[in-house]
Amino acid sequence: MKQVFKMTYPTGKIYIGFCSGEGEDDLSAFNWPKFRAELATLPVHQRVDYTIRRQVIWEDERVSSDELFQCWQETVSAYNACDPDTGYNLPSDKVEARCNTDGWRLGVDGCRAGWFYIGSQGPDIKYGVVRTIAELFDSFKSITEVIIDIPIGLYDEGAQARRCDPLARKALKPRGSTVFPAPVRPCLYTDSYEEACRISEQLTGKKLSQQAYNIFAKIREVDELLQRDVSLRSVIHEAHPELGFCMLNGGSPLLTKKKNSDGLAERLALLKRHLEWAPRLYDEATNQYPRQALAKDDIVDAMMCLCIATAPERERVTVPDPVIHDGKGIEMAMHIFSPS
Known part of the structure; x- marks a missing residue:
């Protein structure tokens, strides 16, 4: 009503x-x-x-x-x-x-078909799938903020981890393994997992996980977009959905797995406190898109990102605080919603 x-x-x-x-x-x-x-x-x-x-x-x-x-x-x-x-x-x-x-605020998560987004502008809600992030800015006339589940801001070399990654793993303990270490930028331009591991070991002394390598194309896509268009650096921000759910759960990590039915139900229940329409949109999206294009947990993660994008400014936090920037001036921080 x-x-x-x-x-x-x-x-x-x-x-x-x-x-x-x-x-x-x-x-x-x-x-x-x-x-x-x-x-x-x-x-x-x-x-x-x-x-x-x-x-x-x-x-x-x-x-x-x-x-x-x-x-x-x-x-x-x-x-x-x-x-x-x-x-x-x-x-x-x-x-x-x-x-x-104040334009559209969007929560975005990668999916097999590209990127799944949910947008909010006041009472209006839209969702869909785009092939590239750049297409979002063609689809919406005015975008105030995009919260996206992808590492943003990368070192070009060195063994140091982005500060946000170990802080997120510590907050999510014993689920800290859900935070993949971000690669150094040169690894994104390799042609194979083996070559990426070789470059990573050469520049940082450490190899890469296969899971991290699997999302290299999407990390590279966002990184190149932010390098090309400096204005988007104040619009596109990083989030880690599991850290977001942890904060909605009073600071306690969720021990269920998001790909299981009980894990999805637990996350939807938390989202419903702040996005009343979450269960309904989840049902609509799961019916509209086949699983080979969009997984169920992609929908839930995008909702979590939107929850952060639409949170009151006084309840928005970054990890770390203050924000750290990489050598190209791109921020390396996870944005979260910390309900008072």
Whole structure:
């Protein structure tokens, strides 16, 4: 059900928000700094124990996204919620600027047919398969962020590991083996696993796993794209889905395997807390694409990446923090959603 609602806070002020019916209440126009500052002025007993009242002002399950947004704007105006003496809604000019610049956010995972993506722009959801990452930018008019399950940012030589890899393995213990060591860049341009191992051993003193080698083509594709187009370095970011699920699970790694039915069910249950439509889209995608093109766990991993892409900024974290960059200026960090 699509709704416009009013929240009343212990300070006596209000916020007008909306819910698309596909996820959580939208609080993106909330003036968080002002609320925190005013909350701090209340007596201690009110700051540590308070209730927020949520009232539905209007609802309709059949309206379009534009109609929902228009109704929300009208309600903000009717309640004068942008007035700092009345509410916590950001001024309308800032909201308009955000709405005009905030494009699609996508979660992407590699699959046998190329790349599986799930995109979100407000209440609108799209998913599909593209052959190359570059095709995403032809398919969507405006993309704000892409969270992708692939190593981004590589050393050109040396035995040092990317800092994010051992940190992720430590957080996922005893499932740390799900994090493959990222290769050094020259290995991506070899013609065989044996040659890649030889180059890796020559440059780092270590060989490569067959599993890591199997995704070299996709690592190379993203790396070359980021080298060609510097502007995309602030758009395309790396994530590791198992680390993402660990954070959704309160910091405890999932011990089930994502390719098994119980593992898929556990991950979908965690996703549903933040993406209400996750089980439905999972069923649709599994019915639409054959397994030889798209595996079931590819769908779940892309959802996890989208969950990170759409997370509130205050609950986004990088591993490591601060971010480290490689010799070409490309960041080497995993992005995660750490629910408060």
